[in-house]
Amino acid sequence: MTPMRIIIIGGGTAGWMAAACFTRFLPPGWSVTLVESDAIGTVGVGEATIPQIRLFNQALGIDEDEFLTATQGTIKLGIEFADWTRPGHRYMHAFGAIGRGLGLLEFQHYWLRARAAGVAGELGTYSLNETAAHARRMQRGAPRTSPHLAEMPYAFHFDAALYAAYLRRRAEAGGAQRVEGKVADVRLDGDSGNVAGVTLDDGRRIDGDLFIDCSGFRGLLIEGALATGYDDWSRWLINDRAIAVPCVHGATPQLPWTGATAREAGWQWRIPLQHRIGNGYVYSSHHISDEDAERTLLAHLDGAPQAQPNRLRFVSGKRRKLWNRNVVALGLASGFMEPLESTSIHLVQSGISRLLKMLPVGVADPAVAAEYNRQSDFEWERIRDFLILHFKATERRDTRYWQDRAAMPIPDTLAAKIDQFRAQGLIFREHEELFTESGWLQVLIGQGIEPRAWHPLADGIGEAELAKYMAGISLMIEREVAVMQSYDDFLAATRPAAGVAA
Numbered sequence: 001m002t003p004m005r006i007i008i009i010g011g012g013t014a015g016w017m018a019a020a021c022f023t024r025f026l027p028p029g030w031s032v033t034l035v036e037s038d039a040i041g042t043v044g045v046g047e048a049t050i051p052q053i054r055l056f057n058q059a060l061g062i063d064e065d066e067f068l069t070a071t072q073g074t075i076k077l078g079i080e081f082a083d084w085t086r087p088g089h090r091y092m093h094a095f096g097a098i099g100r101g102l103g104l105l106e107f108q109h110y111w112l113r114a115r116a117a118g119v120a121g122e123l124g125t126y127s128l129n130e131t132a133a134h135a136r137r138m139q140r141g142a143p144r145t146s147p148h149l150a151e152m153p154y155a156f157h158f159d160a161a162l163y164a165a166y167l168r169r170r171a172e173a174g175g176a177q178r179v180e181g182k183v184a185d186v187r188l189d190g191d192s193g194n195v196a197g198v199t200l201d202d203g204r205r206i207d208g209d210l211f212i213d214c215s216g217f218r219g220l221l222i223e224g225a226l227a228t229g230y231d232d233w234s235r236w237l238i239n240d241r242a243i244a245v246p247c248v249h250g251a252t253p254q255l256p257w258t259g260a261t262a263r264e265a266g267w268q269w270r271i272p273l274q275h276r277i278g279n280g281y282v283y284s285s286h287h288i289s290d291e292d293a294e295r296t297l298l299a300h301l302d303g304a305p306q307a308q309p310n311r312l313r314f315v316s317g318k319r320r321k322l323w324n325r326n327v328v329a330l331g332l333a334s335g336f337m338e339p340l341e342s343t344s345i346h347l348v349q350s351g352i353s354r355l356l357k358m359l360p361v362g363v364a365d366p367a368v369a370a371e372y373n374r375q376s377d378f379e380w381e382r383i384r385d386f387l388i389l390h391f392k393a394t395e396r397r398d399t400r401y402w403q404d405r406a407a408m409p410i411p412d413t414l415a416a417k418i419d420q421f422r423a424q425g426l427i428f429r430e431h432e433e434l435f436t437e438s439g440w441l442q443v444l445i446g447q448g449i450e451p452r453a454w455h456p457l458a459d460g461i462g463e464a465e466l467a468k469y470m471a472g473i474s475l476m477i478e479r480e481v482a483v484m485q486s487y488d489d490f491l492a493a494t495r496p497a498a499g500v501a502a
Helices: 012-025 054-059 063-069 107-116 129-136 159-172 218-227 290-298 344-357 368-390 400-407 412-424 437-446 456-459 463-482 487-495
Strands: 005-009 032-034 074-076 080-083 092-093 155-157 177-180 183-188 195-200 205-208 211-212 230-232 239-245 258-263 266-272 278-284 310-313 317-319 327-329
Touching: 005 012, 005 205, 012 032, 012 054, 012 063, 012 159, 012 344, 054 155, 054 344, 063 155, 063 159, 063 205, 063 487, 074 487, 080 129, 092 129, 092 437, 107 239, 107 456, 107 463, 129 463, 159 177, 183 218, 211 218, 218 327, 239 290, 266 290, 278 290, 317 368, 327 344, 344 368, 368 412, 368 437, 412 437
Parallel strands: 005 032, 005 211, 032 177, 080 258, 211 327
Antiparallel strands: 074 155, 080 092, 183 195, 195 205, 230 317, 239 278, 239 310, 258 266, 266 278
16 A cells, blocks of 8 residues: 655644644554744634543543643633623533433433422532532542542643644654745646645745645635635624733632633633633624724733734634545634634544544545545534524623624524424434533523423422432532542642653
8 A cells, every 4th residue: 555645734733733643643654744834823723622632632642741731731621601691690511411311311301390399409510520610629530439420521721832832742753744834836736636736935846645734714725726615604603803812810710611701792711721811802893893802801801911912803614625635624724613612623633533534545535525524514513503502592682792693593403403402401412413412401501591391201200209319419429529639739730840851
């Protein structure tokens, strides 16, 4: 089998994730070359992640404590949404299970019935992650107090630039070659229409067999050379601007969650790292000026800003094909959906994983690329629906932005999800869509969508037994959280001892 030459155009998080993964798993003889220019800045795809990033790091053989130190990382147990449903209201989309199912039914049906009977607490009471997050406690590994609890899932906050640098070191150690230079021209094969190679601004030519486009919003290969087209989702995800700025830690203690606070014309993120806090305002330029958005962001920081605010423009959506001819797009070259649920880095990860499963031998069969695109489309569209839910299901009418969001039409796939839940508390996870039933449940309830009924099988136990069942779950979670380490002590334990090189 003839080895292939893989050329990655662009570095940053996406490029070096791909390079690190390819050098880890590709067979001997295959080559990996990454072309990037120090003169071209990168846009980090995010500093907050979801638990699947742990699988990626584990596959690369990364030691977690070493990774946290190298990236100034912290732990994330979920996302707290403030002022989304209405001003003053908060809820958390925490990772992991909510409660425990009983018999044939999912937990939410018993919770809905118990709440109506006055014997249930708030939904977060039955989440191990949310309970631990608010107690500022953390643990790794199997539960210590009950065999009925699953291991607590978690993700990371980290500095995206430091993560890219960390992966670069691993990729180059594994044999990846980095070429410094700007791409001046993309050469297409006259017969097949595939990308044959690129020419750098100093005249060097780099040829390859499979090209990975990580060139950012420009999409140098996937769009610039192949004119793939773009599915514009801004009719649903109207935000088209972001302003980002880091700040120093203030008086607030380290919190193990990402903060997402609704603002006049969008929302503000808060991502606590070891050395700073990442902040940003994602907003609609149709509803607020850049200057007013920047003033709003700077007025809501924990401490002094550490840099000048960085302004970004984007259009939510995706390329019509993420694999076109012999080019696969990753990261911002593939598309962009605002970072509300921290999915940007995951989409890079899943794109790499999907490509490795369908890795071509020589010229890719169109049927393989078509299946890659079908799976990618499904994943992107279901994430899109989950994001839209946060904006559509709101009681806020205090600004034109929120009035417009509540009034907007939504995709049929999302409308069906909402209608099924509102009718009878039903949630169905289709195929391998990213967000689980627990995730949908927390956001649907958190955003104020109330089912009119629960499943009739939930009436099969008496009220006293129901109350005991609900109390038993919350007590089990409280006992587990009580034996956890404090979050501050946990973070301290991940850092190298004094005098030991990181």
